[in-house]
Amino acid sequence: MSGAKVATVKVIEPATEGVLAEVAEAGVEDADRAVARAKAAFPAWRAVTPGDRAKLLRRFAAAVADNADELATLEARNVGKPISDARGEVGMVVDVFNYYTGAPERLLGSTIPVAGGVDMTFREPLGVVALIVPWNFPIAITSWKLGPALAAGNTVVLKPAGLTPLTALELERLALAAGIPEGVLNVVVGAGRTVGERLVEHPDVAKVAFTGSTDVGKRIGALAAASIKRVTLELGGKSANIVFADADIDKAAASAPMAVFGNAGQDCCARSRILVERTALDRFMQALEKAVKAVRVGDPLDEKTEMGPLISADHRAKVAAYLEDGAKVAIRGSAPSGRGFWFAPAVLAPVDPRDRAAREEIFGPIVAVIPFADESEAVRIANDTIYGLSGSVWTTNAGRAFRVARALETGTISINSNTSVRVTTPFGGFKQSGIGRELGPNALDHYTELKNVFLSTG
Numbered sequence: 001m002s003g004a005k006v007a008t009v010k011v012i013e014p015a016t017e018g019v020l021a022e023v024a025e026a027g028v029e030d031a032d033r034a035v036a037r038a039k040a041a042f043p044a045w046r047a048v049t050p051g052d053r054a055k056l057l058r059r060f061a062a063a064v065a066d067n068a069d070e071l072a073t074l075e076a077r078n079v080g081k082p083i084s085d086a087r088g089e090v091g092m093v094v095d096v097f098n099y100y101t102g103a104p105e106r107l108l109g110s111t112i113p114v115a116g117g118v119d120m121t122f123r124e125p126l127g128v129v130a131l132i133v134p135w136n137f138p139i140a141i142t143s144w145k146l147g148p149a150l151a152a153g154n155t156v157v158l159k160p161a162g163l164t165p166l167t168a169l170e171l172e173r174l175a176l177a178a179g180i181p182e183g184v185l186n187v188v189v190g191a192g193r194t195v196g197e198r199l200v201e202h203p204d205v206a207k208v209a210f211t212g213s214t215d216v217g218k219r220i221g222a223l224a225a226a227s228i229k230r231v232t233l234e235l236g237g238k239s240a241n242i243v244f245a246d247a248d249i250d251k252a253a254a255s256a257p258m259a260v261f262g263n264a265g266q267d268c269c270a271r272s273r274i275l276v277e278r279t280a281l282d283r284f285m286q287a288l289e290k291a292v293k294a295v296r297v298g299d300p301l302d303e304k305t306e307m308g309p310l311i312s313a314d315h316r317a318k319v320a321a322y323l324e325d326g327a328k329v330a331i332r333g334s335a336p337s338g339r340g341f342w343f344a345p346a347v348l349a350p351v352d353p354r355d356r357a358a359r360e361e362i363f364g365p366i367v368a369v370i371p372f373a374d375e376s377e378a379v380r381i382a383n384d385t386i387y388g389l390s391g392s393v394w395t396t397n398a399g400r401a402f403r404v405a406r407a408l409e410t411g412t413i414s415i416n417s418n419t420s421v422r423v424t425t426p427f428g429g430f431k432q433s434g435i436g437r438e439l440g441p442n443a444l445d446h447y448t449e450l451k452n453v454f455l456s457t458g
């Protein structure tokens with residue numbers, strides 16, 4: 001036994017400010033060791049037959065399902081998110097893994113007519129992939145990357161956010177228990193600037209799949225460029241929720257608060273700009289006020305809670321700054337006081353599209369209501385952002401719904417709904433919201449290389 005002290009990270013519970021756990025903190029050497037383990041495990045993992053790889057993924061999904069209650073409670077306490085949301089997210093992990101069990105046996109190539117022989121394509125795994133994950137949806141976002149990565153025959157080094165590492169460590173344990181061989185999934189809990197950057201720069205890492213802020217995404221893109229490393233980026237958003245006067249205004253207003261206050265606004269898909277046709281503004285604001293006041297903010301472990309605390313004191317201070325300097329707070333919800341990083345949801349109205357609150361990703365429970373005159377102004381304002389992740393259009397005019405949906409520069413649009421993410425459909429950003437798509441069949445393209453083989457028949 002050496003007397004050397006192991007560095008640790010204290011994991012804080014946002015609802016109580018208490019220490020939930022203390023976990024070993026990885027350094028750069030640990031990252032190197034994790035990459036070496038993943039590299040050593042790769043040849044055997046890619047050689048597992050597609051049917052057996054599918055079976056192992058199915059067992060992994062079952063292990064997550066069997067431990068769903070514990071995982072959901074851990075996630076709810078670590079992130080401060082409502083237990084009902086956490087349960088849904090763990091359920092999604094099971095669905096994602098099960099969905100990608102269909103992949104190993106369906107990674108099809110094609111035969112292409114050519115002169116003088118036969119030409120065919122193969123989908124090859126990349127090797128070691130590094131998954132870098134944020135703190136807002138830790139286990140769900142991990143699964144979006146891990147499912148296709150493992151299904152395609154890659155091995156993985158997973159770096160969760162330092163604030164929320166607990167479910168990632170559980171996943172590592174469950175993968176082993178499900179029979180996924182040692183070295184295929186390796187979790188390192190460490191700081192972004194050290195461990196994260198080491199993974200991005202490591203010569204034995206073939207690809208980085210990153211979800212997080214646009215600033216860090218730019219840095220990762222720049223570092224990865226040095227070795228032409230494959231990169232997918234899921235970054236920030238400032239999505240527009242566009243409400244036309246011909247919409248079901250009550251329905252749109254009832255749905256709007258949780259479309260931005262869900263996960264306490266710490267959601268890349270948050271519809272943090274509500275664009276309302278001016279002729280319907282009064283009606284909309286009245287209905288919105290009722291809905292905002294009804295949002296239940298409180299203990300994440302209470303079944304009825306809809307919004308928990310923010311992730312940390314630092315983050316709360318950043319969010320609160322958007323209510324300073326004469327911000328027009330039109331509606332304010334309520335939140336508990338005392339210990340915990342609580343923040344009462346707020347609606348700013350009317351907001352000028354040039355204001356900071358209309359342009360920056362606040363990543364907290366604050367929404368800007370922006371009036372517009374007509375369809376073309378709505379589209380212009382909605383597209384006047386560096387981001388393009390998600391958004392909604394509320395109207396009863398089907399032609400307008402599709403015209404606007406097609407005109408918006410954004411990856412996912414819902415018509416008369418505020419949902420963004422489905423296991424079977426592509427999710428990702430236009431513009432500075434990212435590169436690549438997760439979920440659905442398209443994600444597999446980002447975890448395989450396309451190889452072309454020509455056989456001469458001459």
Ligand code: NAD
Nearest residue numbers: 133134135160161192196197212213216234235236237268
């Ligand atoms: P972040 O960018 O600070 O951190 C994300 C991850 O990257 C963490 O694991 C962190 O340790 C690591 N990291 C930080 N600096 C790094 C560096 N220099 N090199 C390598 N890794 C580094 O983001 P966050 O605060 O954890 O999450 C919030 C952000 O994530 C928001 O901007 C949000 O919009 C975005 N997000 C996007 C999506 C999406 O799918 N588009 C989903 C969730 C969150």
